[in-house]
Amino acid sequence: MKNIAILASGSGTNAENIARFFGEGNKVKVALVITNRRNAGVIDRMEKLGIDTEYVPNRVWDECPERIVEMLRFRQIDLVVLAGFMHYVSPVILKAFPDRVINIHPSLLPAYGGKGMWGHHVHQAVVAAGEKESGVTVHYVTEIFDDGEILMQQRVPVLPDDTPESLEQRIHKAEYELYPRAIAAALRRIGSDPEERTAAENPGTPGGSNPPAVPKSVEQEWAEVLKVKYEPSGASVPPPVPGKPDEAIRPALHQPAAPGSPVQMPEREPMPPTYMLWAVLSAILCCFLPGIAAVIFSSMVSSRYNRNDFEGARRASKWAEIWIIISFVLGVISASLYIPLTLVGL
Ligand code: GAR
Numbered sequence: 001m002k003n004i005a006i007l008a009s010g011s012g013t014n015a016e017n018i019a020r021f022f023g024e025g026n027k028v029k030v031a032l033v034i035t036n037r038r039n040a041g042v043i044d045r046m047e048k049l050g051i052d053t054e055y056v057p058n059r060v061w062d063e064c065p066e067r068i069v070e071m072l073r074f075r076q077i078d079l080v081v082l083a084g085f086m087h088y089v090s091p092v093i094l095k096a097f098p099d100r101v102i103n104i105h106p107s108l109l110p111a112y113g114g115k116g117m118w119g120h121h122v123h124q125a126v127v128a129a130g131e132k133e134s135g136v137t138v139h140y141v142t143e144i145f146d147d148g149e150i151l152m153q154q155r156v157p158v159l160p161d162d163t164p165e166s167l168e169q170r171i172h173k174a175e176y177e178l179y180p181r182a183i184a185a186a187l188r189r190i191g192s193d194p195e196e197r198t199a200a201e202n203p204g205t206p207g208g209s210n211p212p213a214v215p216k217s218v219e220q221e222w223a224e225v226l227k228v229k230y231e232p233s234g235a236s237v238p239p240p241v242p243g244k245p246d247e248a249i250r251p252a253l254h255q256p257a258a259p260g261s262p263v264q265m266p267e268r269e270p271m272p273p274t275y276m277l278w279a280v281l282s283a284i285l286c287c288f289l290p291g292i293a294a295v296i297f298s299s300m301v302s303s304r305y306n307r308n309d310f311e312g313a314r315r316a317s318k319w320a321e322i323w324i325i326i327s328f329v330l331g332v333i334s335a336s337l338y339i340p341l342t343l344v345g346l
Helices: 013-023 041-049 058-063 065-074 091-096 119-128 164-191 194-201 218-226 273-306 310-343
Strands: 002-008 028-035 053-055 079-082 101-105 133-140 150-157
Touching (some): 002 013, 002 164, 013 028, 013 164, 028 065, 028 164, 065 091, 079 164, 101 164, 119 164, 150 164, 273 310
Parallel strands (some): 002 028, 002 079, 028 053
Antiparallel strands (some): 101 133
C-alpha cells in the first residue's frame, strides 16, 4: 500500500477526484489532506469521503516546516501531491521528500508559469493572449515555482469564444484525467522494489517472470494493480528500460500526440544562455575588431595624404580595403553559421 498526502488550498475538486480514483483500488491510499486555508472547500469534500484533513496555517509552512515533515513521516507518506496548493513549499520539505513532491499546473509549462500564475490568472492570461491551445502539466516541485521536471502534459484546445471560465472548466476535465495517471507514474518511479524490477527486466534470471506478450503501459499496469478501469486516451508507454527505470515514462511522451492526449515532450534541452553569449561574442570579434582596424587605416589615409605622404596613404588605403573585406567576410560567415545553428538549437 502506498500512502499519498494531498496539499490543497481551494475547492479541492482535484483532491476529490484523486481520492475517488484511488479509493476504488486497494494499493494507494490518500492518507492525509493538508490545507493552509481554514475554510477551504477541500475540507468538506474530504470529510464526506472519510479522509483525514489537517489545517496548517501559513505561519507554520514558513517558520516551522519541520512540523509538516513530521506529520508526513508519521503517516508514512510516499508521495506528496499538490492539488491547487497556493503556498510556497519549503526546501526543508522538498529535501525530506526528494523527487516525491509533485504539482499540477493548468497550462502547458513552461508557458504561463511562475509566480502569480495560478488558477484563473493562468486562464485569463491565456485567453487574453489569444492562444489556440493550453493544457495541463504535472511536474516535480522544486524551490523555483513551476520549474521542476515535467512528468506528464495534456493539451487542451482554446476555442474562439472561450472565456477564462469556460476554458477553466475544460482544463479541469483534463486535470481529472491526467493527474491520477501521473500520480500512478510517479509512484511507480519511486515505488518499484529493486528485486522485482530486476526480475521483470531480466525474465531469464532466477525469480524472473515471463515477459508479457504485449508491453503494457505504466497506466495499464497501475490500473490493473489498482483494479480500476483504464481506457487509454493517448500514447502508450513501453516497459521500463533496463538500467534506466527513471526514464520509463519518457519515451511514450515522445509519441506524436493527438489533440487531447498527452503531448510530446520537447526532444531537446533548451539552448543554454551561454551559447547565446558565445554567439554574440564571436559576432563582435568577427565583425567589430576587423571593422575597427578598417576605420584606423581609413583615418591614416587622410592624415598621410594631408602630409603629402602619397605612398603611405596608398598603403593605408590598401590595408583599409583588406580589413573591410575581412570584416565583411567574417560577418557573413558568423551570421550564416549562427542563424542556422540557432534555428536547430545547436
Ligand atoms: C487547478 O486547476 C490546478 O491546476 C491549479 O489550481 C486549481 C485547483 O482546483 N493549480 C495551480 O494553479 C498551481 N499553480 P481545485 O481546488 O478545484 O482542485
